[in-house]
Amino acid sequence: xxxxxxxxxxxxxxxxxxxxxxxxxxxxxxxxxxxxxxxxxxxxxxxxxxxxxxxxxxxxxxxxxxxxxxxxxxxxxxxxxxxxxxxxxxxxxxxxxxxxxxxxxxxxxxxxxxxxxxxxxxxxxxxxxxxxxxxxxxxxxxxxxxxxxxxxxxxxxxxxxxxxxxxxxxxxxxxxxxxxxxxxxxxxxxxxxxxxxxxxxxxxxxxxxxxxxxxxxxxxxxxxxxxxxxxxxxxxxxxxxxxxxxxxxxxxxxxxxxxxxxxxxxxxxxxxxxxxxxxxxxxxxxxxxxx
Amino acid sequence: xxxxxxxxxxxxxxxxxxxxxxxxxxxxxxxxxxxxxxxxxxxxxxxxxxxxxxxxxxxxxxxxxxxxxxxxxxxxxxxxxxxxxxxxxxxxxxxxxxxxxxxxxxxxxxxxxxxxxxxxxxxxxxxxxxxxxxxxxxxxxxxxxxxxxxxxxxxxxxxxxxxxxxxxxxxxxxxxxxxxxxxxxxxxxxxxxxxxxxxxxxxxxxxxxxxxxxxxxxxxxxxxxxxxxxxxxxxxxxxxxxxxxxxxxxxxxxxxxxxxxxxxxxxxxxxxxxxxxxxxxxxxxxxxxxxxxxxxxxxxxxxxxxxxxxxxxxxx
Ligand code: FES
Numbered sequence: 001x002x003x004x005x006x007x008x009x010x011x012x013x014x015x016x017x018x019x020x021x022x023x024x025x026x027x028x029x030x031x032x033x034x035x036x037x038x039x040x041x042x043x044x045x046x047x048x049x050x051x052x053x054x055x056x057x058x059x060x061x062x063x064x065x066x067x068x069x070x071x072x073x074x075x076x077x078x079x080x081x082x083x084x085x086x087x088x089x090x091x092x093x094x095x096x097x098x099x100x101x102x103x104x105x106x107x108x109x110x111x112x113x114x115x116x117x118x119x120x121x122x123x124x125x126x127x128x129x130x131x132x133x134x135x136x137x138x139x140x141x142x143x144x145x146x147x148x149x150x151x152x153x154x155x156x157x158x159x160x161x162x163x164x165x166x167x168x169x170x171x172x173x174x175x176x177x178x179x180x181x182x183x184x185x186x187x188x189x190x191x192x193x194x195x196x197x198x199x200x201x202x203x204x205x206x207x208x209x210x211x212x213x214x215x216x217x218x219x220x221x222x223x224x225x226x227x228x229x230x231x232x233x234x235x236x237x238x239x240x241x242x243x244x245x246x247x248x249x250x251x252x253x254x255x256x257x258x259x260x261x262x263x264x265x266x267x268x269x270x271x272x273x274x275x276x277x278x279x280x281x282x283x284x285x286x287x288x289x290x291x
Numbered sequence: 292x293x294x295x296x297x298x299x300x301x302x303x304x305x306x307x308x309x310x311x312x313x314x315x316x317x318x319x320x321x322x323x324x325x326x327x328x329x330x331x332x333x334x335x336x337x338x339x340x341x342x343x344x345x346x347x348x349x350x351x352x353x354x355x356x357x358x359x360x361x362x363x364x365x366x367x368x369x370x371x372x373x374x375x376x377x378x379x380x381x382x383x384x385x386x387x388x389x390x391x392x393x394x395x396x397x398x399x400x401x402x403x404x405x406x407x408x409x410x411x412x413x414x415x416x417x418x419x420x421x422x423x424x425x426x427x428x429x430x431x432x433x434x435x436x437x438x439x440x441x442x443x444x445x446x447x448x449x450x451x452x453x454x455x456x457x458x459x460x461x462x463x464x465x466x467x468x469x470x471x472x473x474x475x476x477x478x479x480x481x482x483x484x485x486x487x488x489x490x491x492x493x494x495x496x497x498x499x500x501x502x503x504x505x506x507x508x509x510x511x512x513x514x515x516x517x518x519x520x521x522x523x524x525x526x527x528x529x530x531x532x533x534x535x536x537x538x539x540x541x542x543x544x545x546x547x548x549x550x551x552x553x554x555x556x557x558x559x560x561x562x563x564x565x566x567x568x569x570x571x572x573x574x575x576x577x578x579x580x581x582x583x584x585x586x587x588x589x590x591x592x593x594x595x596x597x598x599x600x601x602x603x604x605x606x607x
Contacts, residue, residue, distance in 0.1 A: 040561040087402040094327065115324065117359055163401050164507045170402075211578035212560035218326065219296045219393035222556075 002109055005126055009066035017233040023062050026052045028225065036227075038200035040208050045221040057102035057221065058153055060110070065126050067154045067176070067235065074175035074236050075151070080183050081238075082147045084159060084171030091159045091171065092146035093136060099149045124152055146171065158182075162214055166190050176235040178228040184239070298325070298334075302387045303361055309446045311368045312414075313380050314354075318361035320388050328356035328394035330421035335392040338375040339382075346390075348538060349375035352417040352486075352512070353394060355424065362394075365450075367414040397513040398484070400425060404508075405480030407433040408473070410495055412487020413440075418512060419486060420450055427454075434458040434477075438468050438487070465491075470498040486512040519574070522598040526550070527569045527606045541593035541603075550607075552593060559595035566593055571603035 010016045019027075048054035053061070075081055084092055100122055104113040112123040118135040129152070133140035141148045150157050150173040159171035167190045174182040185193040190210045191201075200206060216222050230237055234245055300317040308314050319325050328334075332353050337346040351364045368380040398418055400407065407426055409419045416437055426433045439447050441463040453459035462468040474483065474495070483504070485495040492511040499509045518538040524545070525532050535544040542564055545552050555563040559577030568591050575585045577592035584590060591603075 040556060042558075042560065043555045044557055090329070097327070161402050162399070163403065208560040208578050212556055212558045215558055217393075217395055222558075 003060060003062055003064070003107075003126075005065040006062050007065040007069070009063060011066070011070045011233055011235040015232050015234070017063075017066075020062060026061070028053045038197070038203065038205050040205060040212070041226075042209065042212055042222050042224040045223040054223075056106035058099060058106070060103070060107055060154065064154055068127055068152060070235055071151055071173075071175045075147075078240060081175050081240075082144075082150065082173040083182060083186055084144065084146050085187065088146075088159050088161060088171045089138075091161070092144060095157070095159065096145040096149040097135070099153055103153075127152060147173065160190075160213075164189075165214075166210060167213060169193055174238065177238050179237055179239055179242075181239045296393060298391045298393055300336075300362070300389050300391050302383060302385050302389070305383055305385055308365070308450075309443060312443075312446065313366050313368070313383075315364045315366060315379065315383065316361045317364070317389070317391070324358050325356070325362060326393050327358055328353050328362070329396055330400055330425035331398035331418050332356070332394040332396035332421075333398075333418075334362065334394050336375070337390040338378045340375060340378055347375040347378075352398075352421070354417050354420045356394065356421075365414070365417050365420075398486070398510065400484075401482045401508075401510075404431065404482040406478060406482075407431055408477055408481050408483040409433060409435045409437075410468075410470075410473070410483065410485045410487075410491070411435070411437045412485075412491040413438070413443075415485075415487030415491075415512065416447055416450065417486075419484070422484065423451065434460075434473075436460045436462060436468055436473060438462045438465055438491070440464075470495055471502070474498050474502055474504070482508045482510060484510045484512075519597045520601075522600065523602045524598075525602065525604045527604050535597070540595065541591070541597060545593060552607075554594055557594045559592050562592070564592055564594045565590050567606035569604040569606040572599040573597075573603070574599040 004020075006020075008016060009018075045054070045057070047056075053059045100111070100113045100120075103111040103124075110125050112121075112125075114121040114123075115135075118137075120133055120135050122131045122133070123129070131141070131148075138144060143151070146157075146159065156174045156176055157172055158169050158174075160167040161170045162168075169182075169185050169188055169190075172182045172186070174180070180193075190213070191206055194200070194206050197206075212222070228237075232245075237245055299320040301320040302315060303318045304314075304316040306314055333350045334353060335348050335350045337348055340347045351366060354363045354365050356362050366376050366379045369376045400422060407422065409422055411419045416439070419435060419437070423433070423435065435451065435458065437447055437451070437460070439461065444461055444463055448461055451459055451461075477483075483495065483499060485492045496509055496511065500506070518536075521537045522535050523532055524535055524541060531548070533544050533548045533550075535541050539547075542552055542554055542557065552564050552566060555561045557564075559579060562579040565579075568589055573585075573588055573591050574597045575591070576595040576597070579592055580590065591605075
């Protein structure tokens with residue numbers, strides 16, 4: 001599965017971004033209805049054997065290099081986009097292990113993980129990274145283990161601690177979010193951080209979703225698709241940067257802007273982190289924008 | 292560790308640590324690094340058992356999980372009619388390969404506990420040994436009360452290896468352990484974990500409730516209730532009969548019989564797999580149906596729910 005990366009794409013300013021026909025074909029368009037409402041669309045992450053966005057544990061597509069550069073730019077301007085509470089340190093290492101094992105197994109031509117006990121060597125060819133480190137020793141990596149690996153994956157992640165019969169968002173990285181703030185939500189329970197979502201609470205969606213999530217088992221990942229619409233292919237639609245993007249044209253009515261309309265889909269991979277096991281890694285993945 | 296629900300484990304060491312206790316170390320059969328497991332996790336081993344056509348599946352707590360050196364279990368020889376432990380004591384040898392589930396944890400330590408109180412009965416010491424190691428590493432204050440036969444006292448004391456200043460209490464029998472006194476003396480923010488015979492765990496839960504402990508601070512060992520008793524499913528329209536095995540869901544049995552019931556979450560949350568019921572009593576395990584719908588008994592979520600009897604007739 002060799003991927004032709006497009007490192008020159010941008011998600012701001014001149015918005016140099018487009019999908020190749022192949023990228024559009026591999027997108028998991030789930031349009032089996034004419035209208036949509038909040039619902040429980042979580043399902044076991046069964047790998048598709050025919051390629052496409054469901055073939056890997058963590059999907060990597062042609063925008064990988066450009067999206068990683070965009071994430072680095074957002075973090076440089078606002079380091080608060082990545083925060084993890086101190087008790088989640090095991091979940092940080094779990095996340096690093098899970099992503100490194102998954103990427104190297106799913107994309108061996110792009111990623112390699114070599115291990116000798118706790119001495120690990122990680123090679124990320126698309127980003128030209130070659131890192132020796134000691135698993136469990138944060139001083140052997142340039143960033144915290146979670147930030148280090150999340151900078152090398154597409155889409156946002158949250159680390160959730162399961163306790164008191166709910167999930168707490170006790171860590172995360174959010175640089176491609178649909179207008180939610182990690183700084184605001186950090187430490188909140190599942191129902192608290194979903195508080196602003198209209199309609200779905202009354203339908204019991206979050207009660208059922210929480211029950212389901214708390215039963216996701218290690219080794220049995222789950223996924224769900226959700227969708228957002230933006231005018232430009234801007235990944236950083238954060239509350240922190242609302243003055244930058246919220247004031248711009250965001251209607252579909254202007255002729256000039258219509259061709260810039262972007263359509264974004266997210267695949268959330270939900271994986272229980274291992275060492276804590278009752279901690280979940282939620283991985284909302286921004287997968288496609290086209291115009 | 293990627294989605295790989297079944298592990299193949301090789302017995303790396305096995306030794307008797309007491310006449311009825313055997314300690315077993317398991318490593319990945321292919322020498323790979325094992326999936327991590329937090330304190331309190333268990334694995335389910337498939338064990339051959341004489342007189343049974345299918346292997347028995349028994350859950351065992353991990354006493355320790357060293358990813359390079361393996362998972363360690365301590366197994367008590369139980370009543371010979373429960374074949375799994377008997378196999379571990381009498382037949383299991385170094386080099387044997389067993390099939391196991393990946394670790395699963397329904398008895399995890401609370402990350403915010405100010406103090407952890409552990410109460411173990413007999414072989415219920417196994418998760419507590421894992422807890423002690425984790426709490427020492429974390430620097431969290433703990434107190435342990437382990438109840439055992441006088442014959443096991445010395446072995447258990449050696450397994451715990453109490454360090455100076457640690458609040459470790461071994462009780463030879465229930466008579467010297469007073470749950471009301473121990474629970475009543477705990478500071479605010481303590482979480483209690485009990486593991487052992489159901490009667491002991493029930494008594495701890497009742498005492499904690501009587502003293503006004505919040506339910507969220509009271510934990511007991513749980514291996515989860517995945518399967519259940521086998522039962523027979525009858526398809527109303529055709530009269531076809533399908534057996535649902537103890538370790539199979541109704542949905543899996545229908546699919547194995549070539550009936551595509553439709554499903555999405557396979558965890559009782561989405562409602563997609565709902566099937567109408569003509570007759571039979573139900574054990575609802577989903578989080579989808581309302582109380583009224585449960586009461587009516589007219590619909591069931593076959594991905595998680597079961598019959599509460601030996602037969603169920605579906606209206607399909
Ligand atoms: S498949 Fe979702 S409730 Fe059964």
